[in-house]
Amino acid sequence: MEKTIVIPENMEVSIEKFKTTVKGPKGTLERDFYSPLFKKDIVLKKDGKQIIISTDSKRKKVGAMIGTIESHIKNMFEGLTSGYTIKMKMVYMHFPFTIKIEGKDILINNFLGEKKPRKTTIVGDCKVEVKGDEIIVTGINKEDVGQTSANMEIITKIKNRDRRVFQDGIFRLK
Numbered sequence: 001m002e003k004t005i006v007i008p009e010n011m012e013v014s015i016e017k018f019k020t021t022v023k024g025p026k027g028t029l030e031r032d033f034y035s036p037l038f039k040k041d042i043v044l045k046k047d048g049k050q051i052i053i054s055t056d057s058k059r060k061k062v063g064a065m066i067g068t069i070e071s072h073i074k075n076m077f078e079g080l081t082s083g084y085t086i087k088m089k090m091v092y093m094h095f096p097f098t099i100k101i102e103g104k105d106i107l108i109n110n111f112l113g114e115k116k117p118r119k120t121t122i123v124g125d126c127k128v129e130v131k132g133d134e135i136i137v138t139g140i141n142k143e144d145v146g147q148t149s150a151n152m153e154i155i156t157k158i159k160n161r162d163r164r165v166f167q168d169g170i171f172r173l174k
Helices: 060-081 142-155
Strands: 002-006 012-016 019-024 027-032 042-047 050-055 084-091 098-102 105-109 118-121 127-131 134-139 169-172
Touching: 002 060, 012 042, 019 060, 027 060, 042 060, 050 060, 060 142, 084 142, 098 127, 105 142, 118 142, 134 142, 142 169
Parallel strands: none
Antiparallel strands: 002 050, 012 019, 019 027, 042 050, 084 134, 084 169, 098 105, 105 118, 127 134
């Protein structure tokens, strides 16, 4: 089994064993695909303007891992050319809450009338921007942008109350 990825013209890729570094117009991303389960089965190499991921194994897990590595590399290319953006909305029915960005911390004040602010962190090099009741998370790494937005959703999840009545929180827009 073999997968071939064509490197875009404006990208620079270097591969050492399983450590892959991609440099593009928006910055640099680095990812280590090493796994002790697959180190003997998978070969990851750069050949001219292509990245080749290959194996001689017939195991389904190895084939799935090759597809995963391919997807991650393509996501790195897309992030370095156009970036990733997630829009979220603050919704409140009872107590209006506010969001403050302090360095790498996100503070959510007055959520459900609580005196102590709820706190979460910005993952990686994401940028979080608050405009009124809309929150915009941008970055070049898909996992970091997704995790930052998920952290905000999770921190405002309401427990021990009726979800039909207490609809407050931060939610991702489609």
